[in-house]
Amino acid sequence: MAGNEEGEEAGETESDKKIGTGRKKIEIKKIENKFSRKVTFSKRRKGLFKKTEKFCQLTDAEIAIIVFSNKGRLFSYGYPSVEHVVNRFLGEQCDDQSDPFSPEEVLEEEPLVGGGEEGYWFEESIDDLDSTKFEEYLCYLECLRKNLVLRVEELIMRRTSEIDFFGGILKLIFHLIY
Amino acid sequence: MAGNEEGEEAGETESDKKIGTGRKKIEIKKIENKFSRKVTFSKRRKGLFKKTEKFCQLTDAEIAIIVFSNKGRLFSYGYPSVEHVVNRFLGEQCDDQSDPFSPEEVLEEEPLVGGGEEGYWFEESIDDLDSTKFEEYLCYLECLRKNLVLRVEELIMRRTSEIDFFGGILKLIFHLIY
DNA sequence: GGCTATATATAACG
DNA sequence: CGTTATATATAGCC
Numbered sequence: 001m002a003g004n005e006e007g008e009e010a011g012e013t014e015s016d017k018k019i020g021t022g023r024k025k026i027e028i029k030k031i032e033n034k035f036s037r038k039v040t041f042s043k044r045r046k047g048l049f050k051k052t053e054k055f056c057q058l059t060d061a062e063i064a065i066i067v068f069s070n071k072g073r074l075f076s077y078g079y080p081s082v083e084h085v086v087n088r089f090l091g092e093q094c095d096d097q098s099d100p101f102s103p104e105e106v107l108e109e110e111p112l113v114g115g116g117e118e119g120y121w122f123e124e125s126i127d128d129l130d131s132t133k134f135e136e137y138l139c140y141l142e143c144l145r146k147n148l149v150l151r152v153e154e155l156i157m158r159r160t161s162e163i164d165f166f167g168g169i170l171k172l173i174f175h176l177i178y
Numbered sequence: 179m180a181g182n183e184e185g186e187e188a189g190e191t192e193s194d195k196k197i198g199t200g201r202k203k204i205e206i207k208k209i210e211n212k213f214s215r216k217v218t219f220s221k222r223r224k225g226l227f228k229k230t231e232k233f234c235q236l237t238d239a240e241i242a243i244i245v246f247s248n249k250g251r252l253f254s255y256g257y258p259s260v261e262h263v264v265n266r267f268l269g270e271q272c273d274d275q276s277d278p279f280s281p282e283e284v285l286e287e288e289p290l291v292g293g294g295e296e297g298y299w300f301e302e303s304i305d306d307l308d309s310t311k312f313e314e315y316l317c318y319l320e321c322l323r324k325n326l327v328l329r330v331e332e333l334i335m336r337r338t339s340e341i342d343f344f345g346g347i348l349k350l351i352f353h354l355i356y
Numbered sequence: 357g358g359c360t361a362t363a364t365a366t367a368a369c370g
Numbered sequence: 371c372g373t374t375a376t377a378t379a380t381a382g383c384c
Contacts, residue, residue, distance in 0.1 A: 023362045023381040028235050040381085041237040047379055048226075048233055051365090052243075055226055059219040060208050060248045065230075066267045068240040076267065086264055089244045089254065141319035144326075201367040201376045218367085225365055229379090 041069060049077050062088065219247060227255050240266070 031037040045067060056063045056079045064078040064085035076082045209215040223245060234241045234257045242256040242263035254260045 023360085023379095025363065026236075026381070028232050030238050031236055036381095037237055041239060043380060044229075044233045044237065045239075048229055051222075051226055051229065051379085054206050055222045057206050058204075058209055059215055059222065061219065061223075062246040062248075064242070064244045066242045066263050068263065068266060070238045070240075074267070082267070085244050085246065086267065088246060089252070089260070089264065141323055144323055145319055148322075201365095201374085203377060204367070214367095221366060229365085 037070075045075060049075070052077055053079075064089070215248075223253060227253070230255055231257075242267070 031040055049065065052063060052065050055061065062079060062085050064082045065076060066082065066086075067075040069075070078085050209218055227243065230241060230243050233239065240257060240263050242260045243254065244260065244264075245253040247253070256263050
């Protein structure tokens with residue numbers, strides 16, 4: 001209330017009423033001044049991450065936020081973790097929720113191969129393996145190929161956008177070889 | 179200025195001065211009431227995404243934000259795209275960008291495995307194969323895994339554009355399984 | 357980094 | 371979903 005437009009003249013007898021410093025509305029365009037941009041980046045990034053944190057604490061949502069400054073520095077925050085959310089995101093790519101397909105999870109679970117979590121990553125040559133390990137290893141390779149075929153076919157079947165398709169493939173690859 | 183403490187009694191002759199509705203400070207804990215949580219989720223998500231957009235427009239940063247509501251709905255925003263940033267993020271995980279690799283073509287050539295053009299696509303169970311074929315098949319699977327690992331690592335090392343990266347992966351997959 | 361005035365986001369309500 | 375009081379974020383300056 002009582003906003004006298006511009007003139008800020010005379011009669012400033014209040015001692016604890018600092019004037020002349022305040023904020024202006026800025027337009028949302030790239031800040032050209034390098035230094036100002038850096039300052040704004042720092043301040044707003046801090047605010048953004050803080051807001052992000054509050055958001056997921058309040059709403060119990062899973063979230064990932066990844067930022068690269070134009071200088072290339074990486075900042076990220078995630079709940080429960082960036083990787084978790086990113087993986088879930090990549091997994092969702094091949095299975096749209098508007099699709100009345102069977103709602104079973106496609107990625108994200110199943111060891112895929114009989115090797116358990118650690119997988120089979122043998123440094124030795126095949127000859128060094130005893131027959132049991134060898135059989136397991138063979139099964140692993142078998143499963144690798146089969147899963148590859150199945151998953152790729154599955155992905156092809158569904159009509160997702162190209163980029164989604166590729167994202168799913170990438171997730172698949174990592175899942176299978178590591 | 180002129181904030182009369184509490185008493186808001188009498189003399190409310192201004193017609194366009196609604197009183198009595200305002201906001202309280204809330205504590206940052208999971209909102210237990212399901213409906214309130216949903217409302218807060220919607221409002222804050224909107225605000226968060228808006229802020230995110232302004233942030234990257236002002237500072238020219240690359241950003242990805244991915245949200246899953248506790249009901250499982252996915253929301254995301256990215257500049258230049260979620261996928262781009264996520265991939266850059268995944269790339270950073272294993273290798274720092276200060277590496278100027280040679281720009282030679284990675285894909286497009288080499289049969290990759292000793293199986294010849296037709297590949298090995300066995301319908302029969304392993305037991306039905308004679309020992310020679312079995313060994314060949316084993317070798318094929320071996321090579322499949324090794325090539326997968328090598329190629330993916332190779333692709334990750336090099337900083338090619340996103341679409342090239344995915345395109346390469348896709349070609350690789352088809353090459354390996356068909 | 358801290359400060360202050362102002363712009364923005366948003367809780368409680370209709 | 372619109373409104374309004376209030377909490378928060380932050381531009382400009384130190």
